[in-house]
Amino acid sequence: MSTIQDFSGYNPTWCPGCGDWGIGVAIKQALVQLSLNPSSVAAVFGIGCSGNMNDFLNAYAIHSLHGRAIPNAIGIKIANHKMPVIAIVGDGDCYGEGGNHLVHACRGNHDVTVIVHDNGVYGLTTGQSAPTAQKGFKSKSTPTGILETPINPLALTITSGATFVAQSFAGDALHSIAMIKAGIEHKGFSVVNILQPCVTFNKINTYQYYLKNVYKLDKDYKKDDFKLAVQKSLEMNEEKFPLGIIYQIEKPSYTDQLPQLKESTLVDKKRFTDFDKIEKLFI
């Protein structure tokens, strides 16, 4: 049985009060509760304050480039589909720079869990606005207010084919742990969008703001109803933030559909040597 300490690397360098602290603990706690240990899980980190968790969380890990964590995670899963793979990313990382990868990973139903730190700003580069910033948000890169409307991460991923989409709030550790656990346990592409205050650069989306605007889904909410899920996710556009599993269905994952992975993982399989089979195609 592993403990939180087994997963703990360097001491985090996040700002005091940053939502990342809560998410960091929630991820470790979820891994412990799932009986995983640092040798049995693969984690890919994006670039940003969230990605800096690379040094604070012990696992077989890649600290990727900005935006590229998802394809790295897909590659690990293809090579070793028995290993749980998580991608720990930020909103600019995943919805901006890596937006194309996100959409196509949803389509592929790759069995990886993407945990997004959604705080509406670029913290590590000192506070420019992120794709999830509300329209009009003033930042160093948008001094008169951002012209674009925000990405709706829930609606985007649900309509792109993700089979598990959840949302939680960094201020609610227990709920975040539950969502992360459910995401990792889900077989297929899972997204957990975690609303997170940036205490240094975002004076709008504060703890108080979220406490006022989030609400938990009813116990009898039907999470496998696509239309209902889209409808729920659209509430984000009105600054109402549902928390919980917004959408979940069962579908074969990408690696489930590859006959060449039925017998064993790619990394463990025997070498192919029947070259005559290939040669004869050319004679």
Add this chain to the structure above:
Amino acid sequence: MTDFTWMIGGEAGFGIMTTGIVFSKIATRSGYHIFDYVEYPSLIRGGHNAYEVHVSDADVSHLSPSIDVLVCLNKETYEKHKARLTSSSLVVFDQDEFEIKEEVKKIVIPFKKILSNLKGLPIMKNTIALGASVGLFGGDIDELIKMISEQFVKKGEEVINFNKKFVQAGYDEVKKNYSKEILECLVKKPGDDKLVMTGNDAFSIGSVIADARVYVAYPMTPSSTVLTDLAAWQEKIGMVVRHAEDEISVINTAIGSSFAGVRSAVGSSGGGFALMVESLSFAGITEIPMVVFIAQRPGPATGMPTWTEQGDLLFSVFSGHGEFPKIVLAPGDNEEMIELTAKAYNLADVYQMPVIIMSDMYLSESHKSVSKKFIDDFVANYKINRGKLINKTESKYLRYQITEDGISPRLIPGTPGHFYQANSYEHVEDGHTTEEAQPRIDQVDKRARKWATYLGHDFSMPKIYGDLEKSETVFVSWGSTKGIVLQAQKLLKDKKTDSTFIHFNHLYPLDKKKVLTLFKENKKYILIENNSWGQFGKLLTMETGIEIKNKILRYDGRPITVEEVIKHVNPLTR
């Protein structure tokens, strides 16, 4: 002696490509060697396609200046290629479709009439043309019928028999009306089994031999047939082929799978590779093995997608931001492509760095026959070397351990009792991020030492064709120009001009000391490249200080020809 060129041309979208391969395979199945080349526009329908096959008794990898039999499925074929006809060339065409005014040896085959009599589709003109061509060369009609049967085996007996009728009709026309013109140069003779493959096929075969288990790509001419080859074989050979959403995802997927412990490769042309280069640098600092296949075409930007050029050499050599080691190889023909591809996977594993294989449209899409024995022997001797890949370790594991040869043990993720991160930030030995000065210097130096280790162990000097001591004229070239220069050397020798050819296929890094020994005073060195800058010449200057001023450079999208090499050396030759 058999040495001839057959060409078929017609409108794009009418089966010219398939017909060309069938002709190539008939030649190899009849005991001959082939080299073929296709010309086609970046269109699916409309425009002009031409497919030429150079057939010879001897191993061949160049095109011939003249066409011996030109099969014209439309008038444009004749107009575009008539300049390459000689007084003895035969022109196959249908008088009901167009007239030829010039004095040429005409072989009139009534394609239109045959199609209408036998109720065939327009595309079946090709089938008639194949029958007529085999007839004209004195080839074996049964071999052709066998091939057609194999081609349509899934469509059933009825389709096969229907197609046979068109083959026979073309063949009979020749036998009946042109028995005097029959060339008797495709007569079946004994010979070993040969494979008809393109450079792309050779890369795919090399990858299978090397036990590559992941290939990721986004389609881009002229690299796409690697993707389609491997995708077609993946279940059979136990590989996973991912057609990702873009080239950035392509290389990052492969970085993930390579990290997890399986041999992985990506492929594209220059434009797609341009999208990958940030991640190439990422593979560089994380020391994740990566094989990158680049089939060049003329750029910049979209350039001329279906034509050839060696214009991305310097881009590949310098690809990626920051300073990290990489290896660049450029095979000269299919045999070298198989060898160097398989070697590239070993190098990537041993040195834990990106290894780039440079091809171009000319090598990637031309078919050349390769003896089956060559491949079988290569397979028997090839040994997979995964370098310092380990699956257990006693002490505390350090992914980026400082070592004398610069190479650190690489632990397969998932190994119990350990963990580590492959870090795109600069890192200390155990993988954690650092911004301290000394660990930075240590890691930069460690990575750089891998180059020195490579030069000492795995760098291969260029192959020398000829006698460097004796020849005054020395050709210097790289990659796909090999067959062309070799043929020019042969023809020059017939004209009493002795020459030597230095052919580089391990392009970067170069061993300065060793390479310098090849450059001597009082010799005429001629640089031959399919680009306008003389990029390898610049690289040679950078790495060794040698400057070659005498150059043959071609950058119109076409391959360099044997004749222009000869003319350059001997301007008075005809």
